[in-house]
Amino acid sequence: MREKLEFRSFIILLIAVTFAFGIILEPFWSAIFWACAVAVIFSPLQLRLRAKFGHYPNTHAFITLLICMTIVVLPLVFLATAFVQEGLKFYQQLDSGEIDPRAILQQLRDAYPFVDQALEELGINPNDIREQVVSAIQAVSKYLAKESLVIGQNTFSFLISTALMMYLAFFLLRDGRKLRRLLIKALPLGDEREHQLFQKFVEVTRATVKGNLVVAIVQGALGGIIFWILDIPGPLLWGVIMAFLSLIPAVGAALIWLPVSLYLYATGAWISATILLAYGAIIIGLADNVLRPILVGRDTKLPDYIVLFSTIGGITLFGINGFVIGPLIAALFMATWQIFMQDYNNNAL
Numbered sequence: 001m002r003e004k005l006e007f008r009s010f011i012i013l014l015i016a017v018t019f020a021f022g023i024i025l026e027p028f029w030s031a032i033f034w035a036c037a038v039a040v041i042f043s044p045l046q047l048r049l050r051a052k053f054g055h056y057p058n059t060h061a062f063i064t065l066l067i068c069m070t071i072v073v074l075p076l077v078f079l080a081t082a083f084v085q086e087g088l089k090f091y092q093q094l095d096s097g098e099i100d101p102r103a104i105l106q107q108l109r110d111a112y113p114f115v116d117q118a119l120e121e122l123g124i125n126p127n128d129i130r131e132q133v134v135s136a137i138q139a140v141s142k143y144l145a146k147e148s149l150v151i152g153q154n155t156f157s158f159l160i161s162t163a164l165m166m167y168l169a170f171f172l173l174r175d176g177r178k179l180r181r182l183l184i185k186a187l188p189l190g191d192e193r194e195h196q197l198f199q200k201f202v203e204v205t206r207a208t209v210k211g212n213l214v215v216a217i218v219q220g221a222l223g224g225i226i227f228w229i230l231d232i233p234g235p236l237l238w239g240v241i242m243a244f245l246s247l248i249p250a251v252g253a254a255l256i257w258l259p260v261s262l263y264l265y266a267t268g269a270w271i272s273a274t275i276l277l278a279y280g281a282i283i284i285g286l287a288d289n290v291l292r293p294i295l296v297g298r299d300t301k302l303p304d305y306i307v308l309f310s311t312i313g314g315i316t317l318f319g320i321n322g323f324v325i326g327p328l329i330a331a332l333f334m335a336t337w338q339i340f341m342q343d344y345n346n347n348a349l
Contacts, residue, residue, distance in 0.1 A: 031165040033321060038165070039172035040205045042068055046173050061173040065166055073162065079240060086237035193339050197332065204302075204331040208324045211291070212247055212311075218287045219246040219253045226279050230272045232260065246288065247323040248312060253284050306330050 025032065042064050049060040172179070184194045224239020232238070238260075242253035257280035264273035302310075307327055314326020 028161075028164060030321060031161045032168060033325070035165045035168035035172055037205055037209050037324065038065075038068055038169040039176055040202050041209055042169075043173060043176060057174045061170050064173055065170055068169070069166070073166075082236050083240045086234050086240075090234055090237055196339060197335060200331050200335040201328065204328045205324060208327045212323050215288060215291050216243040216246045218291065219243060219284050222284050222287060223253050223257055223280075226257075226276060226283075227260075230264075230276060242284075244320075247315065248308075252288055254280065257284060302327060302331055302334070306334075 045067065046060050046064045049063060050056075053060070180198060184198070220239045220243025223242035224235045227235035227238050238256055242256045245255050246252040257276060261273045261277040261280065264270075264276060307330075310326040310330035311323050312326070314322030314324070314329070316322065318325045
């Protein structure tokens with residue numbers, strides 16, 4: 001009886017201190033999460049260094065982090081800086097009237113009168129829609145300006161978070177196998193099940209981060225290039241926005257290039273509009289339709305619709321981190337149920 005009481009009391013204490021420790025780490029969850037992602041993605045590179053040059057864990061982890069900084073972190077810092085500048089410029093153009101959303105919408109109404117007719121038949125006032133769109137554009141521009149200022153003001157905080165992320169990633173790269181063995185030993189789920197879940201975590205994290213980032217970079221770059229060629233204002237700004245939107249499967253960058261092509265048609269720029277429409281549907285769309293299933297869906301072994309809903313849900317709940325966390329939770333959900341069916345229900349998927 002006393003042993004049971006001691007055990008239960010200890011479990012309560014274990015849960016309490018674990019919860020308290022989680023609260024202490026709460027301000028650093030993003031840095032911790034991305035440190036884990038960096039370690040998972042770049043661990044194969046570290047293993048190759050060890051196989052080629054021998055066992056020097058500190059040196060290999062440091063070289064791996066330098067490569068990560070060069071090909072990932074520094075380019076992202078450059079893009080963030082350029083995005084802030086372009087966002088502030090766009091807001092200033094809207095605020096000064098150089099860009100007039102009402103005039104743009106009026107051009108669209110004149111070019112596509114059937115839209116107003118269809119809305120009126122549905123009992124919707126087109127003028128109300130126009131005012132709501134204008135308000136939305138103004139709200140988005142203010143948000144961009146506000147976030148740009150916040151990013152600029154919080155540069156020091158961003159650098160600290162990045163430094164903490166890279167610092168933790170160093171130890172995860174160096175001691176990753178040891179930490180994994182400790183977790184498997186500590187968790188009471190059964191070693192085989194824990195191996196399966198850890199393997200699924202590695203597969204999904206690596207696939208979603210690499211796959212989604214590659215697709216985002218490719219689509220954002222392709223979109224920015226065509227905007228620059230067609231002399232559309234703010235190609236870098238729109239390229240970064242398209243890259244961000246491309247994290248959402250199926251829809252993605254089309255939320256930008258399609259309305260812009262329709263606007264170009266409305267203003268009489270038929271050649272530019274046709275080029276952008278064809279380029280967006282074929283080139284940008286092809287990057288999503290070809291690369292995403294290869295880099296994301298195949299490696300995560302998740303159906304496309306699960307990837308779509310889990311990505312959107314993850315971004316809604318967790319912000320930018322959600323494009324990884326959402327599919328990761330979905331994959332662990334399916335893997336856990338598969339283990340349950342195999343081990344406890346005598347069934348297999």
